[in-house]
Each structure stands twice: as structure tokens, then as C-alpha cells.
Amino acid sequence: MAWDVGVEVVQDILPEVIARFPGAVDTVQSSGAERIAQYARDHHPWQNQTGWTEASIHVERGADHEWAVVFGGASLFLEYGTVNMPPYPYIQPAFDAVRPSIDDGLSRLESKLV
Amino acid sequence: MSNEPYRALQWAEAVLTGDATFMALVVGGVWRGLAPQGTATPYAVLWIGSAPDLLSWNRRRVWTDVLFGLKVVGEASKGIAALDPAMARADVLLNLQKGAAGGQSILGCARESALDLEEIVNNVLWSSPGGMYRAHVA
Numbered sequence: 433m434a435w436d437v438g439v440e441v442v443q444d445i446l447p448e449v450i451a452r453f454p455g456a457v458d459t460v461q462s463s464g465a466e467r468i469a470q471y472a473r474d475h476h477p478w479q480n481q482t483g484w485t486e487a488s489i490h491v492e493r494g495a496d497h498e499w500a501v502v503f504g505g506a507s508l509f510l511e512y513g514t515v516n517m518p519p520y521p522y523i524q525p526a527f528d529a530v531r532p533s534i535d536d537g538l539s540r541l542e543s544k545l546v
Numbered sequence: 547m548s549n550e551p552y553r554a555l556q557w558a559e560a561v562l563t564g565d566a567t568f569m570a571l572v573v574g575g576v577w578r579g580l581a582p583q584g585t586a587t588p589y590a591v592l593w594i595g596s597a598p599d600l601l602s603w604n605r606r607r608v609w610t611d612v613l614f615g616l617k618v619v620g621e622a623s624k625g626i627a628a629l630d631p632a633m634a635r636a637d638v639l640l641n642l643q644k645g646a647a648g649g650q651s652i653l654g655c656a657r658e659s660a661l662d663l664e665e666i667v668n669n670v671l672w673s674s675p676g677g678m679y680r681a682h683v684a
Contacts, residue, residue, distance in 0.1 A: 508663075513593065515619060515667050515674075518579035524596040524613055524678075 449541050450497060456541055457497055464534035465491040465499040472526040478506060485510070501527075550610035550650060550683035551597040557647035558592055558614065558655075558679070561639050568639060571632035572618060581619070588620030588628050590636065595678055609653060609684040616640070617661060617676030625673050633675040640679055655681040 450457045469489050478485050488504030503511075503523055513519035555578060562568050562576050574581060574589025581589050595613040602608055618632040637657060645652045661676040 509665075511595075512615065512617070512661060512663055512674075512676075513580065513591070514663075514665055515672050516580075516583075519593045519595070519615065521593075521595045528596045528598040528611075528613075 445542060445545070446497075446538075448545065449538070452545060453541055457538065460534060460537035460541070461497065462491070462493075462499050464530055464537070465501050467530045467533070468501045468526050471529055472501070472503070472522055475526065476507075476510065476522040477520040478510060548607075548610075548650070549648075551594045551612050551614070553647045553650045553683050554597075554612040554614050554652060554655075554681040555592050555594065557645050557652045557681070558616065558640060560647065561643070561645065562590060562616075562636060565635070565639055568632065568635045571628055571635060574620075588618050588624055588632055590616060590618050590632070591674075592616050607684075609682045612681045612683050613658065613678055614681065615661070615676060615678050617663065617674040619672065619674045622664065622671040622673035625675075629673055629675055633677070637677065651684050653682040653684055655679055 446457065469491050473486050473489050476485060476489075482505070485503075485505030485507055488502070488507065490502055492500050492502050494500050507523065509517065510520045511523050559576055559578070569575075572588050572590045574586040576590045576592065577585070579591065579593050581591060593615045595615050597610050597612045599610050600608045616633075616636055618629050618636065620629050622629075640655055641657045642655070643652075644654050656679065657677045658680045659678045661674070661678065663674040663676070665672050665674075
């Protein structure tokens, strides 16, 4: 499963921001994706059991200007629960915790366009 | 004392259990987090996925952005007959709705993503169609 790093704040003018500040948008998003991955590694509820879930969390580059945080191991079962285990969400909370800083970084770039 | 995430679950639970059509489809009832072993199937499970606060510039809480999950759980063989209609009915009851619970307002609720979870339990395939719902609670 993968969580795409969103860019809703400046989505409409993102191409303009990318053109004006080559590399800056990529930096904001890739560093945001890394922070999501780190937050999830630090806070997932199955620490030090097999190590597979922590080790599986990583960032992959997709298309241009797109990054995805990828989760493997027991991530799916932890996030949504199973018939015999309640959910222990940690992926969405990681995204929600880091997202404001990504939005803020993109908004700062947007403000420089004016 | 505010506890917006639980207000969202409280509202959703009341809406679902108050609907005779939905309850006829989920014979095992509605549970939070996990149903007890041996619960009749299908049953529904609600849980909190995430709940960040939206704060104003002076750190006052505007609302809590509650993401909660709902899944209808049962043997996959019951899928077309029971699981799918139950989830479809739940979506009618929760999506694009608003309400109140525990003295707080559910300003709006909408499904943010759909789920379809499969797992094998004792050599039987179980299926859990569901969805993640975003509710603004103030």
C-alpha cells in the first residue's frame, strides 16, 4: 500500500511553481515524504517484533514531481484491523501529522510567485 | 470535556443502529474496534483512523477532522447477498450527512476512500467491504 504525498494547496498553480522554482517543489515533497515515513516508523504499534514492518516503510519516486510512501509487512492489517485484531492506525496519523508542513512549504513557494 | 473522535463514532453508531434496514443486514450488530469471537456474521465495525485538530491563528480549536472507518465483516460467501448491500446501505446513511452527538455537532461527513479487505481465517475467506469517512466535529 502506498500513500501519495498530496499537493492540494497549490494544486492549480503547481506547474507554474515548478517552472519558476526548479527542484524546490521536489525538495518540499520528497522531504515531506521522508518525514511521513520516519514518523510512521517511529510510531507504528508493532515495534521490534519482527522488524519487517519498520523495514518495509520507504519512499519511492513515481512520476515527475511525485513521491509515494510505501508500507509493507503487517501495515495493512495494523491500519485496518482483521477479524481477530482491532485496527492500530499509524499510517494516516503520520500523513496527517506531516501534511501541514508540506502544505506550508508549497504555500511559501506559491507566495513568491506574486 | 471535548472528545470529538468519539462523538463522531457515537453519531455514526446511532445512525446505523437506528436504521432497521441496516440492522436487518448486519445480524451481528455494530461494534467498535473488534467484535467478540463467535459474533454472528455479518457484523459492522467502527474505528477511529486519525483525528487532527484544525486550529485558528490563536490556537483555538475550530473543529476536529475525524477520519473514521467502517467495515462490514463476514465470510466472503455472504458477499453479494449480505455484505455488499449492508455497506451500500451504510454509505447512504453516512455519506454527505450531518448531525449531532454528545452535545457536539457533526458538521458534515463524507466518504474519503473505499476499502475491500480480504483475509483467510481457518481456511475460510472473509471479506470486509468498507470505507473511510471524514467527519468535521465541533
